[in-house]
Amino acid sequence: MQPGRLRLIAGVLSLAAMAVPAHAATITIVMENLVVSPAEATAKAGDTIEWVNKDVVAHTATAKNGDFDVMIPPKKTVTYVLKKAGTVDYYCRFHPNMKAMLKIDSEASP
Amino acid sequence: MFAQLGAAIAAVVLLSSPALAESKLTDPQIAHIAYTAGNIDIAAAKQALTKASNKDVKAFAEDMVRDHEAVNKQALDLVKKLNVTPEDNDTSKALSKQAADKLAELGKLKGAAFDKAYIANEVAYHKTVDSALETKLIPSASNAELKGLLQTGLKIFQGHEQHAEHVAAELK
Ligand SMILES: [Cu+2]
Numbered sequence: 001m002q003p004g005r006l007r008l009i010a011g012v013l014s015l016a017a018m019a020v021p022a023h024a025a026t027i028t029i030v031m032e033n034l035v036v037s038p039a040e041a042t043a044k045a046g047d048t049i050e051w052v053n054k055d056v057v058a059h060t061a062t063a064k065n066g067d068f069d070v071m072i073p074p075k076k077t078v079t080y081v082l083k084k085a086g087t088v089d090y091y092c093r094f095h096p097n098m099k100a101m102l103k104i105d106s107e108a109s110p
Numbered sequence: 111m112f113a114q115l116g117a118a119i120a121a122v123v124l125l126s127s128p129a130l131a132e133s134k135l136t137d138p139q140i141a142h143i144a145y146t147a148g149n150i151d152i153a154a155a156k157q158a159l160t161k162a163s164n165k166d167v168k169a170f171a172e173d174m175v176r177d178h179e180a181v182n183k184q185a186l187d188l189v190k191k192l193n194v195t196p197e198d199n200d201t202s203k204a205l206s207k208q209a210a211d212k213l214a215e216l217g218k219l220k221g222a223a224f225d226k227a228y229i230a231n232e233v234a235y236h237k238t239v240d241s242a243l244e245t246k247l248i249p250s251a252s253n254a255e256l257k258g259l260l261q262t263g264l265k266i267f268q269g270h271e272q273h274a275e276h277v278a279a280e281l282k
Contacts (some may be wrong), residue, residue: 034265056180057266074180094173095269096276 026050026079029100031059031072031092036100045085045107052077059092061100069093135250138197141189144247144260146202147239148178148185150209154235157213158228166277167225170232174270181263188259222281229278236271240264 024046030037032054043049053059053072061070061080067088072078085106092098135143151174158171189196212231219227243264251257 033262034269055262056184057177092269094177094273095266096272097265097269 024048024081028052029061031055031098034059034092034095034098036098039100040103041101042103042105043082044105045082047104048079048081049102050077050079058094059098060094061090062093064089064091135199135201135246136197137192137251137253137256138189138194139199139201140247140251140260141185141194141256142196142198142202143205144243144263145182145185145196146205147242148182150205151232151235152178152182153209153213154216154228154231157216158224161216161220161224162228163221164225164281166280167229170229170273170277173273174232177266177270181259181266185259188255192253192255194253194256226278226281229274229281232274233271233278236267236274240267240271243267 025043026048027041027043028050029041030052034055041049049061051059051061051070051072053074053076056074058071058073061068061072063069065086065088067084067086068080068090070078070080082102082104085104088102088104090100090102155171155174155178159168159175162168162171216224216227216231243260248257248260248264251260
């Protein structure tokens with residue numbers, strides 16, 4: 001591909017980026033066979049976490065610091081909007097051997 | 111003390127009973143043992159729901175009923191699909207007998223004494239079942255799907271063991 005064409009694409013992409021206000025992302029985290037993946041995820045305050053439970057038993061995503069306590073029923077998906085920045089360790093109250101971590105950055109400045 | 115004794119008996123039953131001493135358990139026997147082990151914990155939890163006073167102990171018992179019923183339902187669905195008929199065996203019988211004795215023993219206790227004894231037994235019982243799964247049932251299972259179910263079951267039960275340990279620590 002020619003450099004000029006690449007620049008054009010880059011230009012279109014940056015235009016698109018400017019046209020759409022930096023909006024919140026959705027991050028999917030899967031719980032399957034009692035394994036949380038990814039075990040470490042990075043997000044921003046205002047982003048949505050979508051926990052997908054593929055198991056036949058209910059799990060929770062419970063923040064050690066008390067920031068959130070979300071219950072995810074068997075074979076269900078539950079979403080939660082992150083409110084605060086910080087590094088949060090969370091676990092399942094029913095199966096405390098399930099552990100994971102969220103690194104939440106502050107909301108993107110415009 | 112009683113819980114420890116009970117666990118010791120359960121460990122002996124699970125790890126050295128005639129059926130397990132044989133070179134290999136069959137899948138129908140393994141399915142029966144796993145299902146029986148789940149039912150025992152459901153019965154213990156149902157007793158706890160009528161007798162426990164501490165709210166964390168009650169919540170734990172509710173979790174046990176819900177999880178073990180879900181896992182046992184999955185096990186039943188699998189044996190149906192595989193056309194396997196669970197087969198009663200000496201290990202299942204010994205487990206059931208020991209569990210009946212435990213229910214009777216706990217049935218005599220009340221209040222905080224019951225709560226403590228129930229949770230202590232849950233820690234011990236899950237430990238015993240986990241070690242039986244790890245060392246006997248999973249290695250002996252021939253069918254891959256049965257093995258997979260037991261492996262997930264092991265992780266669930268290990269979670270219960272840790273959960274029970276947390277509750278036990280709060281009761282002290
Ligand atoms: Cu869980």
